[in-house]
Every structure is written in structure tokens, then in C-alpha cells.
Amino acid sequence: MESTTTAPDITELREEIDHLDAEILRLIQRRVEVSKIIGAARMAAGGTKIVHNREIDVLNRYKPLGPEGKDLAMVLLKMGRGPLGR
Numbered sequence: 409m410e411s412t413t414t415a416p417d418i419t420e421l422r423e424e425i426d427h428l429d430a431e432i433l434r435l436i437q438r439r440v441e442v443s444k445i446i447g448a449a450r451m452a453a454g455g456t457k458i459v460h461n462r463e464i465d466v467l468n469r470y471k472p473l474g475p476e477g478k479d480l481a482m483v484l485l486k487m488g489r490g491p492l493g494r
């Protein structure tokens with residue numbers, strides 16, 4: 409029996425990756441923005457910049473991606489915090 413599998417269209421797949429990256433970038437930028445707004449509002453009200461249990465929830469959310477998911481979540485949290493101690 410002959411195989412009927414066709415080679416993937418790399419050009420087309422790369423276009424999809426380009427679109428996905430643009431969307432991921434947009435979402436990350438918005439996430440950082442929202443996280444900073446929340447942090448600033450909480451600090452202005454006399455609270456802390458970081459909320460530990462909420463950050464644990466975020467880390468757990470990325471667990472399906474494995475160890476790299478945790479790294480990714482850490483980077484996202486770090487980006488939203490900005491410099492600590494301010």
C-alpha cells in the first residue's frame with residue numbers, strides 16, 4: 409500500500425507561527441500593562457506590590473506546559489512587577 413501522506417507546507421506553517429507570535433506579543437504586552445495597573449493601585453492604597461497566593465495560582469495555571477511553563481509564568485510575573493521595592 410502506498411503512503412498518501414503529504415509534506416507539510418512550511419511556508420504556510422511559518423505564516424501561522426508569525427501570526428501566533430504577533431498575538432502572543434500583544435497579549436503579553438496587555439498582561440504586563442494590567443498587572444502594573446493592579447500593582448500601582450494596590451500600592452497607592454497602602455498594600456503590597458506582590459500577592460503571594462495569587463502568584464501561586466498563576467504558576468499553577470502554567471503547569472500543563474511542564475517545567476518551561478513555570479519558567480514562562482515566572483517571566484510574566486516578573487515583567488508585570490517591574491522593579492521591586494518601588
Ligand SMILES: C=C(O[C@@H]1C=C(C(=O)O)C=C[C@H]1O)C(=O)O
Binds near residue numbers: 442443446458485488
Ligand atoms: C496583578 C496582580 O498583582 C501582582 C501581579 C500578579 C500577576 O502578574 O499575575 C499576580 C499577583 C500580584 O503579585 C494581582 O494581584 O492580581
